[in-house]
Amino acid sequence: MMARARTAERVRAIEESATFAVADMVKQLRKEGREVFDLGGGDPDFVTAEHIGDAAIGAIRQGDTHYVASRGTPELRDAIAHKLESDNHLKYDPASEIVVTPSAKHALFIALLATLDPGDEMIVLSPSWVSYEAMLRFIGAVPRFVALDSNDGFRLTAERLRDAVTAKTKAVLVNTPNNPTGRALSGEEASMLAALAEEHDLLLVADEIYEKVLYDGVPHVSLGALPGCSGRTITINGFSKAYAMTGWRLGYVAAPRDITQEIVKAQQHTVGCAGSFIQAGGLAALAGPQDVVSAMLDEYGARRKLIVDGLNELGGVRCALPDGAFYAFPNIEEAGLGDDVEFAGWLLERAGVAVTPGSAFGPGGEGHVRLSFANDRTTIAAALDSMKAVWPAGVEEGRTPTRTT
Numbered sequence: 248m249m250a251r252a253r254t255a256e257r258v259r260a261i262e263e264s265a266t267f268a269v270a271d272m273v274k275q276l277r278k279e280g281r282e283v284f285d286l287g288g289g290d291p292d293f294v295t296a297e298h299i300g301d302a303a304i305g306a307i308r309q310g311d312t313h314y315v316a317s318r319g320t321p322e323l324r325d326a327i328a329h330k331l332e333s334d335n336h337l338k339y340d341p342a343s344e345i346v347v348t349p350s351a352k353h354a355l356f357i358a359l360l361a362t363l364d365p366g367d368e369m370i371v372l373s374p375s376w377v378s379y380e381a382m383l384r385f386i387g388a389v390p391r392f393v394a395l396d397s398n399d400g401f402r403l404t405a406e407r408l409r410d411a412v413t414a415k416t417k418a419v420l421v422n423t424p425n426n427p428t429g430r431a432l433s434g435e436e437a438s439m440l441a442a443l444a445e446e447h448d449l450l451l452v453a454d455e456i457y458e459k460v461l462y463d464g465v466p467h468v469s470l471g472a473l474p475g476c477s478g479r480t481i482t483i484n485g486f487s488k489a490y491a492m493t494g495w496r497l498g499y500v501a502a503p504r505d506i507t508q509e510i511v512k513a514q515q516h517t518v519g520c521a522g523s524f525i526q527a528g529g530l531a532a533l534a535g536p537q538d539v540v541s542a543m544l545d546e547y548g549a550r551r552k553l554i555v556d557g558l559n560e561l562g563g564v565r566c567a568l569p570d571g572a573f574y575a576f577p578n579i580e581e582a583g584l585g586d587d588v589e590f591a592g593w594l595l596e597r598a599g600v601a602v603t604p605g606s607a608f609g610p611g612g613e614g615h616v617r618l619s620f621a622n623d624r625t626t627i628a629a630a631l632d633s634m635k636a637v638w639p640a641g642v643e644e645g646r647t648p649t650r651t652t
């Protein structure tokens with residue numbers, strides 16, 4: 248008799264995270280003594296602001312080292328409710344409609360777990376973050392990708408959306424600004440989504456983790472604030488990107504109470520609660536000075552220009568200016584260096600520059616690579632120089648496409 252598999256087929260079928268795989272490769276090469284410019288990950292190079300760190304350290308010193316309410320401390324939930332109302336025009340009751348989680352990633356996972364049954368379909372605008380598909384597959388739900396086209400500025404059209412709706416569609420997942428494209432959803436696209444959700448009675452899951460990283464005054468659209476959407480929208484957000492707090496693992500989900508009531512069960516039976524003193528840090532982030540956020544945005548803006556200009560000087564590379572987030576997502580199809588996976592391998596091998604292949608972000612990502620500019624300008628400039636030094640001659644200089652909006 249064949250031995251029974253020791254691991255679950257459902258999980259075996261899922262690939263390890265592409266971004267973590269790139270990070271592992273970088274570590275290995277550095278161990279071998281190679282100089283590597285790591286533009287693979289989405290971890291801001293900034294250190295968390297001092298007053299946030301002080302608040303968490305102070306909380307530890309005061310003995311705030313115990314379990315707290317599964318939904319999060321009342322103080323932090325109040326601050327989040329206030330933030331959502333003043334920044335996003337979203338009204339959520341802190342007592343019953345907000346759950347503080349250890350990371351936005353966990354917020355999203357338990358939100359999907361609480362709302363999707365096996366076989367339910369979720370429309371996912373693509374390219375999109377690598378973990379969406381894996382999370383859906385973990386719970387037996389089915390991603391229906393709507394592949395957006397870089398030639399069209401990754402614009403969402405009603406036809407593309409409608410083609411993806413089936414009798415099993417239960418929800419739509421939208422990330423704005425988007426990782427990896429940097430595209431921010433326009434008001435018109437958001438209204439289209441709202442109309443579709445209403446027509447087919449769909450849930451909307453809005454991942455707004457990059458909300459604070461938007462350039463040139465491009466406005467952020469919160470789906471839950473659109474007319475008719477508050478009762479069907481689950482808002483995901485967190486502290487990692489806005490406040491450079493990736494290592495803290497702190498996020499939240501806000502949704503109508505019948506949904507958070509189920510989400511909180513998944514939280515209670517998995518992690519229990521987010522860290523007590525971590526939440527004290529989160530409270531300081533929201534309640535404290537916000538100039539730390541704008542200072543980082545100014546710096547990201549300068550890096551955005553540096554990297555996009557540099558990439559467009561490389562033959563066969565076309566890179567649009569992202570509206571938001573801190574990724575450049577150029578099309579590299581005309582560089583003559585293979586598909587995106589081969590290109591990324593070549594770049595790492597020859598130039599020592601680590602990037603993430605676009606196909607890791609689903610349909611629509613092929614032929615592109617993602618370069619993170621959550622790195623200082625010296626690293627970005629050195630990476631560009633290294634790319635230029637090995638770039639094959641004879642490929643026509645990249646054309647600069649219009650911006651993504």
Ligand SMILES: Cc1ncc(COP(=O)(O)O)c(C=O)c1O
Pocket residue numbers: 289350351352353376422426454456485486487493496497498
């Ligand atoms: C689109 C998107 N959503 C959510 C997250 C998760 O953020 P957190 O660090 O809070 O888990 C990330 C992190 O890279 C992301 O890119």
